[in-house]
Amino acid sequence: MKTTLLVLAAGMGSRYGGLKQMDAISDDGKSILDYSIDDAIRAGFSSIVFVIRKDFSEAFDAKIGTHYKSKISIQYAYQSIDDLPQPFCAPENRSKPWGTAQAIWSARDSIYTPFAVINADDFYGRDAFKQMQRFCQPMAEDGNQPLHAGLATYALSNTLSENGTVNRGVCTLNENQQLEKIEEHTEIQLIEGGSISGQNASQNLTKLSPEAPVSMNFWAFSPGVFSSLEQYFAEFLKTQIQDPNSECYLPDAIDAFIQTGALICETIKTNSQWLGVTYPQDKAQVKKALAEITKTSVYFED
Secondary structure (H helix, E strand, O other): OOOEEEEEOOOOOOOOOOOHOOOOOOOOEEEEHHHHHHHHHOOOOOOEEEEEEEHHHHHHHHHHHHHHOOOEEEEEOOOOOOOOOOOEEEEEOOOOOOHHHHHOOOOOOOOOEEEEEEEEEEEEOOOHHHHHHHHHOOOOOOOOOOOEEEEEEEEEEEEEEEOOOOEEEEEEEOOOOEEEEEEEEEEEEEEEOOOOEEOOOOEEEEEEOOOOOEEEEEEEEOOOOHHHHHHHHHHHHHHOOOOOOOOOOOOHHHHHHHHOOOOEEEEEEEOOOOEEEEEEEEEHHHHHHHHOOOOOOOOOOO
């Protein structure tokens, strides 16, 4: 069965100070996204859809897309402030897209197969891509309820930055290792004594376990998820459309689906190492880690 990789690459990189999606991380000019594309091709994905913004589409295609069109089908979907469910219209004071749930919904007219989702600026590792591609293959495409989904989780302590706070979807699993609850936490950081703290969805400061499983936005869905996301996004807009900083987070949407029984999400175990660049100072550490990984895993060779 054909499978698609959906890459969320429309982020503004406000904390980083630029477009991380295209920033070189290796001595030969490769970005983290280049590594993910290579892993996706080797894992057997049939096509890639990039969610980007139109204002940098030409630069993105020249830097990323054109290099892979001979190896895998490449398409683009555009995340726009004005792309909203009817009858909503974006307020004039809105200056940024509406978050990760809208980003995925932006690809609704481009994907008709089971698909995995990644962030463009995160490194997930080859084993993770292989596992997610295998998970996608038997997924139903007809949108029957409940929807089935998959999520690769990583230990919270392995996803932090020494250079500032991060946001993470903190997961609670049931006895069958299915996702029972996911709650977006912001301002997560190491505190004195080696503990980890963050703000939960109610903006209350809470301590978090270093081993807490977290989502790094590596998901697997069937196309039926698009209609559910549209309904959730519309409900979100009813109360949040006038807030210029509001974002419709994918973890919040998935959690809502789980709590109502509309979705069952399996967690996928992987031996892969996660790497990410949230702040410019993170780049050197990620570059060093990738150099070690490429000693045992071949990249960018036919």
